[in-house]
Structures are given as C-alpha cells and as structure tokens.
Amino acid sequence: MRSALALVLLWCTACASLPSHLTAVAELERARFAAMTRPDLNALVAMLADDLVYCHSDGQCETKVEFLETIRSERIRYRAIEVLELRPRVVGDAVVVHGSIAIDGVLGGQSRKLRIVFTDVYAHRDSRWQLIAWQSTRLP
Numbered sequence: 372m373r374s375a376l377a378l379v380l381l382w383c384t385a386c387a388s389l390p391s392h393l394t395a396v397a398e399l400e401r402a403r404f405a406a407m408t409r410p411d412l413n414a415l416v417a418m419l420a421d422d423l424v425y426c427h428s429d430g431q432c433e434t435k436v437e438f439l440e441t442i443r444s445e446r447i448r449y450r451a452i453e454v455l456e457l458r459p460r461v462v463g464d465a466v467v468v469h470g471s472i473a474i475d476g477v478l479g480g481q482s483r484k485l486r487i488v489f490t491d492v493y494a495h496r497d498s499r500w501q502l503i504a505w506q507s508t509r510l511p
Contacts, residue, residue: 379447396466405452408452412439426507427447429511449475451474451476455486472486
C-alpha cells in the first residue's frame, strides 16, 4: 500500500512539473527566434547546446559554431520570425517541439518570405534548457 501511495505521489509531482517544462521551453523557443532577428549572438550562445545539429530548410546542416557564424556574417538575416504554432511535449528527459513559423529574411542578398514546419529538441543541461537539434522543412 505504501509503495502504491508513494508511486501515485511521485506521478502527481511529475505531472505538476510537466507544464512548467513545456512553458519554459515554449518561452525559450520564442526568445530564440527573437534573438535570431536582432541578432543577439550572446543570447544565442546560451540557448544553443555545444553539440547542436542545426539543419536548415534547404538541407544544409550546421554545428553551433557554424550557425552562429551564419547569423554573425548575415549569410542569413532574419528580419522577422512569426510563430504560427508551437506544440512542445516531454519525451524522456527532453522536450520535443513541433511547430511552424513564417520567416521574413534575406538569403544570398535576396529577400525571402517562407513558411516552414520544424521539429526541434531541447535538453536540460547545467540547470537550463538548450536546443540540441533543429530540423525544418519549407512549405510550398
């Protein structure tokens, strides 16, 4: 009986903390998009894991260092990123986010407006959530 009660209490504690994880990651996701448009490299350094794999909608994948250089050099300049949908869910020790965004930016000197769907993964490391993987697909 005590074991069952302890298990129920543990489960209820986990349930109570679940929404805060999802809320924290959703807020971080929005803050990351805002940092990409400013661009705020210092903010991005803290949000991105050192082992990040960032795959753009054209299939090009970058490390954290490469992605930060892409932002710094303005090879891609994000003028605006509008969040259309965010659906975070807890999977083990990570939070997986499925969503869609509208991007207004400059790529290769040309203005681009596109909508993409994405899946990304956040891990809780060193007392904070960090993006460890991003994969996006451009919508027609």
